[in-house]
Amino acid sequence: MQKKISTIPFNGTAQQEAKLREMIAQYKDDPGAVMHVLQEAQEIYGYLPIEVQTIIAEELNVPLEEVYGVSTFYAQFSLSPKGKYNISVCLGTACYVKGAAQILEKASEILGIDAEECTADSTFSLTACRCIGACGLAPVLTVNDEVYGRLTADEVPAIIEKYQS
Amino acid sequence: MEMINIKINGMPLSVAKGTTILEAARSAGIKIPTLCYLKDINEIGACRMCVTEVKGARSLVAACVFPIEREGTEIFTNSKKVQDSRKHTLEILLSNHDKKCLSCARSQNCELQQMCKDFGVEDENKFEGEMQNHEIDNSAPHLIRNNNKCILCRRCVAVCKANQYVGVIGVNNRGFDAEIGCAFNKKLDETSCVNCGQCTAVCPTGALIERDNTAEVFAAIADPDKRVIVHTAPAIRATLGECFGMPIGTNVKGKMVTALKMLGFDKVFDTDFGADLTILEEANEFIERVQDGGTLPMITSCSPGWVKFCEYYYPELLPNLSSCKSPQQMTGAIIKTYYAEKEGIDPQDIVVVSVMPCTAKKFEISRDDQNAAGVPDIDISITTRELARMIEKEQIQFTSLPDSEFDPTLGVTTGAAAIFGATGGVMEAALRTAADTLTGQSLDTIEYKEIRGTEGIKEATYNVAGLDVNVAVVSGLDNAAKVLDKVKAGEANYQFIEVMCCPGGCVNGGGQPIQSGDTRNFVDLQGLRGSALYEEDANLPLRKSHDSPIIKKLYEEYLEKPGSHKAHDILHTTYVKRNKY
Numbered sequence A: 001m002q003k004k005i006s007t008i009p010f011n012g013t014a015q016q017e018a019k020l021r022e023m024i025a026q027y028k029d030d031p032g033a034v035m036h037v038l039q040e041a042q043e044i045y046g047y048l049p050i051e052v053q054t055i056i057a058e059e060l061n062v063p064l065e066e067v068y069g070v071s072t073f074y075a076q077f078s079l080s081p082k083g084k085y086n087i088s089v090c091l092g093t094a095c096y097v098k099g100a101a102q103i104l105e106k107a108s109e110i111l112g113i114d115a116e117e118c119t120a121d122s123t124f125s126l127t128a129c130r131c132i133g134a135c136g137l138a139p140v141l142t143v144n145d146e147v148y149g150r151l152t153a154d155e156v157p158a159i160i161e162k163y164q165s
Numbered sequence B: 001m002e003m004i005n006i007k008i009n010g011m012p013l014s015v016a017k018g019t020t021i022l023e024a025a026r027s028a029g030i031k032i033p034t035l036c037y038l039k040d041i042n043e044i045g046a047c048r049m050c051v052t053e054v055k056g057a058r059s060l061v062a063a064c065v066f067p068i069e070r071e072g073t074e075i076f077t078n079s080k081k082v083q084d085s086r087k088h089t090l091e092i093l094l095s096n097h098d099k100k101c102l103s104c105a106r107s108q109n110c111e112l113q114q115m116c117k118d119f120g121v122e123d124e125n126k127f128e129g130e131m132q133n134h135e136i137d138n139s140a141p142h143l144i145r146n147n148n149k150c151i152l153c154r155r156c157v158a159v160c161k162a163n164q165y166v167g168v169i170g171v172n173n174r175g176f177d178a179e180i181g182c183a184f185n186k187k188l189d190e191t192s193c194v195n196c197g198q199c200t201a202v203c204p205t206g207a208l209i210e211r212d213n214t215a216e217v218f219a220a221i222a223d224p225d226k227r228v229i230v231h232t233a234p235a236i237r238a239t240l241g242e243c244f245g246m247p248i249g250t251n252v253k254g255k256m257v258t259a260l261k262m263l264g265f266d267k268v269f270d271t272d273f274g275a276d277l278t279i280l281e282e283a284n285e286f287i288e289r290v291q292d293g294g295t296l297p298m299i300t301s302c303s304p305g306w307v308k309f310c311e312y313y314y315p316e317l318l319p320n321l322s323s324c325k326s327p328q329q330m331t332g333a334i335i336k337t338y339y340a341e342k343e344g345i346d347p348q349d350i351v352v353v354s355v356m357p358c359t360a361k362k363f364e365i366s367r368d369d370q371n372a373a374g375v376p377d378i379d380i381s382i383t384t385r386e387l388a389r390m391i392e393k394e395q396i397q398f399t400s401l402p403d404s405e406f407d408p409t410l411g412v413t414t415g416a417a418a419i420f421g422a423t424g425g426v427m428e429a430a431l432r433t434a435a436d437t438l439t440g441q442s443l444d445t446i447e448y449k450e451i452r453g454t455e456g457i458k459e460a461t462y463n464v465a466g467l468d469v470n471v472a473v474v475s476g477l478d479n480a481a482k483v484l485d486k487v488k489a490g491e492a493n494y495q496f497i498e499v500m501c502c503p504g505g506c507v508n509g510g511g512q513p514i515q516s517g518d519t520r521n522f523v524d525l526q527g528l529r530g531s532a533l534y535e536e537d538a539n540l541p542l543r544k545s546h547d548s549p550i551i552k553k554l555y556e557e558y559l560e561k562p563g564s565h566k567a568h569d570i571l572h573t574t575y576v577k578r579n580k581y
Helices: A014-025 A034-045 A050-060 A064-073 A093-097 A100-111 A153-163 B021-027 B080-095 B111-118 B155-163 B198-202 B214-222 B240-244 B253-263 B271-292 B304-313 B315-320 B327-343 B360-364 B384-393 B415-421 B425-439 B477-488 B517-522 B525-539 B549-559 B565-571
Strands: A085-090 A124-129 A141-143 A146-148 B003-008 B011-016 B051-054 B074-076 B143-145 B170-172 B179-181 B208-210 B227-232 B267-270 B350-356 B380-383 B457-464 B467-475 B496-500
Touching: A014 A034, A014 A050, A034 A050, A034 A064, A050 A064, A064 B170, A085 A100, A093 A100, A100 A124, A100 A153, A141 A153, B003 B021, B011 B021, B021 B051, B021 B074, B051 B080, B080 B111, B155 B170, B155 B198, B155 B477, B198 B208, B214 B227, B214 B350, B214 B380, B214 B384, B227 B253, B227 B271, B227 B327, B240 B384, B253 B267, B253 B384, B267 B271, B271 B327, B271 B415, B271 B425, B271 B549, B271 B565, B304 B315, B304 B360, B304 B477, B315 B477, B327 B350, B327 B360, B327 B549, B327 B565, B350 B384, B360 B380, B380 B384, B415 B425, B415 B525, B425 B457, B425 B467, B425 B496, B457 B477, B467 B477, B477 B496, B549 B565
Parallel strands: A085 A124, B003 B074, B227 B267, B227 B350, B350 B380, B467 B496
Antiparallel strands: A085 A141, A141 A146, B003 B011, B051 B074, B143 B208, B170 B179, B457 B467
């Protein structure tokens, strides 16, 4: 699947940037550093926008395209920020056969965003994730750390409503 | 070096331990097909066309990256299993390929098409299924990317990063979604691409094609109100014949001029004239910088890919760039000023077409401050490949044409200009003139052999009129970056540096005739093409730019002297810092 590039304006802080630069400095002369640096950068920012990738490219002295290429190769990297509430729908095998696809579709319809995207007001983001190990509760979604199990698509609106406002 | 005995297709052979199967087979006269492999820069074993059978190995191996380590290794390059595998690979590549071969600019010159023929692909639609539908990127002034014809060989990525340091293209996404593109899916024109076009020269298919401006040229020729003047760069005569099946390194100057006249151009001039003029201005600028304590080292500015690279990547060295326009622009500027005045033609009515080995020239013509007569110095810039296309379209039988001469008004040129097309040529030409100017004599030593040849970085020290001049000659932007880093760090003491964007100089420019990966890997393309120019130099009666009668006349009648106020207005330019992102 092609990675979705967020159009939400970047609002990284000076502290985040200082932390990023300090982290990159430790990898300066390591030729294989791009992936490690991307991982740690994602921990700092939650995602990897062009502003962050440009700093990485400049500091490691590699082309921006090389950094971007790595960030689009691995599923773990996101080019879209996480919202205040991240709704994560499990698409593991058990959840999938129990109708997780319809759950995801419903959430997507209500929020007006696709999986791996974030709403314009940064309140919600939607993720399709791998098995989270709660197969007994299939199908499952999580909102940040809250777990909702044995769901049907009809129950999704009420769950989202709890976090709106 | 440890030698081991092996067998290829039953034939005994002794090779150095560690030699790849591809190289070993080649040394025994056996060709193995390759699509992705480019020696030294793209050894990734990805395309699977070079698979061969090694006795005892579990599966087929990629010959391009498989080192032969064991005594007694037996290799089969053409077994049934190998043949079937290659055919299958091609069928799979075709399953996601835009197969509009009849109208493709690379038809009959496409490595994928050739291999399908060679390996007996009978059904181009054997595997039907989902196909990618990529948007075509025609944002850049010099090329069109059509990823629907891309086979993901990554040759373009390799030349862009390894040879040219730029690295603005790479593989994005993975699996079926993988495609060659720029960071954050930007268009090529939104990146720090320098327009060198090396990617178009190595693409095995029609995924990367130079922007074709031939329709504009035909239209100008057909317009009765326009005087259409063409001039051809030094490196065109050394390569154009390749497009018509002639051997690499054949100088086709005479046939080329005949063909241009047949195409209907009103005048056929030689960019070598502009090269001679560049030398007069550049040698003068160098002497002035040395005598007046100007910024040194001075760096040449003929190569627009290099100039744009400097603007993006080394803007702090812009004061070191010679302010001279390139020979293309100088020729156009003189045509639209001096020549137009002499002939009593309004420059508005002149269309100047340049034939260049270079795709970056398509960008250069639109730069600021390249309009000496108030109109662009050059109207249309086409590549060697486009000229060949025009000749084909007019059904001109190139190989059987008689020779003719350039129009003498701006067509009598020197050997110094001829060698501009090879790395080291500009430096050698400039030294010939600088040495004579400083000594006030006509010196007999005119061959500066230390700076000839296709090495990426060459250095020498010459004593010019009692002054030791340290020079460096660089081709390929990765090499340029290495030398410039030394200059920036104060680790080098050069006074004069020649930089050519493309490895080997203009003879290997991004607009030059397509040669297969196989030829690029196993033939000295740059050397053979360059030798045609050094031969031309050796055989010309005049070999120093300042000896050219038309250059002398031009200064007498019009420009006064090199570096004059008028010369500055017409022949010099300025540069700008550009942002990479």
